[in-house]
Amino acid sequence: MSGAAPAVPGYGCTIDELMVVTFSRAMANDTRAFNGAVSFIPVCAYRLARRTHAPDLVWAASSIAVDADPDVVGSSTLSDELWGGASMLANSPFDFWAYAQGARYNTFAFRGAQMDAYGNVNNSVIGPYDNPKIRLPGGGGMADLGCMIPRIYLWSTTHDPRTFVDRLDFRSGVGWGDGGDHRASLGMPGGPQLCITNMCVFDFEPTSKRMRLASLHPGVSVADVQAATGFEVLLPGGEVPATAHPSAEELRLLRTEVDPTGARLREF
């Protein structure tokens, strides 16, 4: 699984590093996050944010180990390898779901094999459900937590038309649903805030709730993004800015403290 990530031209970093830093900067100080499986980018982002601008950020490693600060990120983001330094191992699923449903946990990130313009995701099947071309792992907690958590972040290290599709083969997890006020009409709080990819950052246009280009990583054009995206990409008014430059300190912390062994490259 573990690969190498391309360099970001002129930024002195690689794309995984740019994604982690960009994700990290989106985390407010009152973030209370937890993580699921194969979530190396978000895990690194939470750890980095706590070391920079968001010292009070809560991160429950594997959804269990509150305020964990392990020496390294290992081969699994659900593993007990991540639990070092925690002040609580929140072992009761009853409490976990109460925290999630009551928005005590307010931040969750997920990705899917397919994602659509509204931030809905598919991690179940490619092809028809009963006769799939590819049987994927399943939605796991995405279908649950997508409904409960107000600040949802999406990410993808494979920005291509197979991933960003006009229509999901199966909706495993809900983002903005059918768009507009669909999510709110189901009684769900908040919704997807950003989608951070290896090409760009999307936010969501406030009325339609469709993905809208918020910034481009260096060397990527609007046309590149559109070509790699299976739905029509909304554009902001005016020029699309470049994704902000990571600071030297952010890169140092990421490389030496947050993820010194490069576990995040397992997503590439």
Place this chain on the structure above:
Amino acid sequence: MSGAAPAVPGYGCTIDELMVVTFSRAMANDTRAFNGAVSFIPVCAYRLARRTHAPDLVWAASSIAVDADPDVVGSSTLSDELWGGASMLANSPFDFWAYAQGARYNTFAFRGAQMDAYGNVNNSVIGPYDNPKIRLPGGGGMADLGCMIPRIYLWSTTHDPRTFVDRLDFRSGVGWGDGGDHRASLGMPGGPQLCITNMCVFDFEPTSKRMRLASLHPGVSVADVQAATGFEVLLPGGEVPATAHPSAEELRLLRTEVDPTGARLREF
């Protein structure tokens, strides 16, 4: 609260001892019991049964301390004083309610300030609910556990017409409900098995589910019981037997191991 209990003529024991032994003998070896507040008679009975004919009986002291074997019974049957020797402190209310609803716990005993012929109980108010003559503690867990537990036992140390009434002022806990198949029609398992008082033992007539005299304590007549009971007492076919005699060993265990300080007398 703590009083003295009258002697049982010819039995070499007092009425509290006869009640505990009678209750104990009703406990099968597969009994899995727990107890609530002010439940000295049942607590002593569970402890005694485990020392005599029911070694595998499960008793969770205060509904928490599984297989507890404290040196003494203290001033509260909900207190941590009862937890000595337990193999588990079952601290999760989620598990407790699952055990109760799934009938993993199969035995519960309750009493009320009022009880009716169907084994329903009132521990809430004497008089109208909104303008009570006496405000009692409330039904607590009786309303819950009466619905969930298949083997319900009732007891009373005050067998008189104020306690055994034709009509409850308030139904805090359900026994056989309105009688007949009412309880089963609500989807509830089992129902009240016995009611052990300071005068007699009632069982429940199988069709009507009304209290029926099963045995008389020494020195008590059918007429005595009827005079002390606010509803019509059903009689079995034939003579009403005398409540069986406690064995010397049962009395020894009760007096020296089960409840050496006589906490059970708090109910008299």
Place this chain on the structure above:
Amino acid sequence: MNSAPMAFVRELVRVGRRDLTVVAIVAGMCVDWLAAAGAVSRVVAGLISFEGFGLAPHFRRGVESGEVTMEEYSEHLLICRLQAQARRLPFVPTVAGLGTDVPALHAESGALRVETDAATGRAYVACTPLAVDVAVVHVHEADVAGNARVNPKLIWLDSEIVNAAERTIVTAERIVDTASFTAEPHRTTYPRFMVDAVCEAPRGAFPTSCFPDYGHDNGFFEDYLAACSSPEAFGDFFERRVAGPATWADFLAANDVQPAGGDGGEAGS
């Protein structure tokens, strides 16, 4: 009898709070103090008693005189209402309370509804959310960030109220370093993000118990009930032993109790 936040409740009495609504699944002395002080007008609860010691006298008199309203639930019906609130569900179903008079007490307000499952024909009670402003719980140890530990982890019903409440106040036998939680993270009961305020209150559950540190204090219960023989006797007792002392330390001294324990409170088993 177990781990009631008595230091907090005494403070409510001392500062003369009025018209409180108290939600308690099972309680006793804490509600009686509030009733004696005229601080509570509404009790939402499953059981209020002094257990083996008898009825809670001021709670009882308050309800009988109409000064206090008792909104009675069974324990589990109340838990289900708290769970519905904690989980932001329209209701939580249970079989508890079926066949009793309890659900009918709450039919008019809509708090409880007896319904029938269409698929199975089975009856259940739909328990709607119960909003709670503030949860107050007593624990053994807390740090200044709000991490809190009940020792051993016997939280029973408290966590239901904490999960349902908007805010949570913790009173703690001891304030400890965060390192104490990091060293044994599996023993933490409440994480810092569930706790809004922490207050040190040694022996803060007196006269109820705080297992395994100390048991409930039989003597206090007996003296309290004995003082109920006359309004004058009780007024004197309540002022001297409960409401009068200026600080919690003064309160403990007035009751001949040392904050560190080992002074006559019964030991837990």
Place this chain on the structure above:
Amino acid sequence: MNSAPMAFVRELVRVGRRDLTVVAIVAGMCVDWLAAAGAVSRVVAGLISFEGFGLAPHFRRGVESGEVTMEEYSEHLLICRLQAQARRLPFVPTVAGLGTDVPALHAESGALRVETDAATGRAYVACTPLAVDVAVVHVHEADVAGNARVNPKLIWLDSEIVNAAERTIVTAERIVDTASFTAEPHRTTYPRFMVDAVCEAPRGAFPTSCFPDYGHDNGFFEDYLAACSSPEAFGDFFERRVAGPATWADFLAANDVQPAGGDGGEAGS
């Protein structure tokens, strides 16, 4: 990756069980072993994967070929079905799964129903009971009476299945005396009356983890996936490293693992 009852699952493979239905909230290697052996025909689950190592290859192929049916739930929808069973309720409501395609998968069977609360107009998913014959869980310590302890008490999802199941089988790293439970009763996870059978299985979760005794075994996952390059290679690997060894001790030896640990399995943090 955590505390799967692998010794028990291996035995299912070894004795050639067929046509099993497996209920698992989150699982991976254990389901893949059963799929590789042709032992499972139906998987009721929220997530089946090797996590950071990728897809579970035989589970995937089994579903794609039609030999295995995947009845997909979200984690919480499955938990709610188990809770409905454990509590003997007609259904448990949740907001989980709303707006996704998951509830529709189970509309025809009636297992899940999307309904609207009459009082609030809010939608919810009614999760009906899911009957489970046998729960199998791996723990650190058990006694012969069936008391069982996960150490520290991290039971996460296992207790949901235990509470729902008709019977429970416990595999344990160590069999200990009952006195061990009496000495620290707050650490007991399952009481004896919830456990029907106990089996000693040192390192019984290998190659998954058993925190804090040992971590999951990266090498096994890597070797397993590498062997999937051809049916022949996998057949050889599976016989040699999984199904072939006659006893659990032989299995551990075939994987160069000592029952007592400290032999290259990654340490928990």
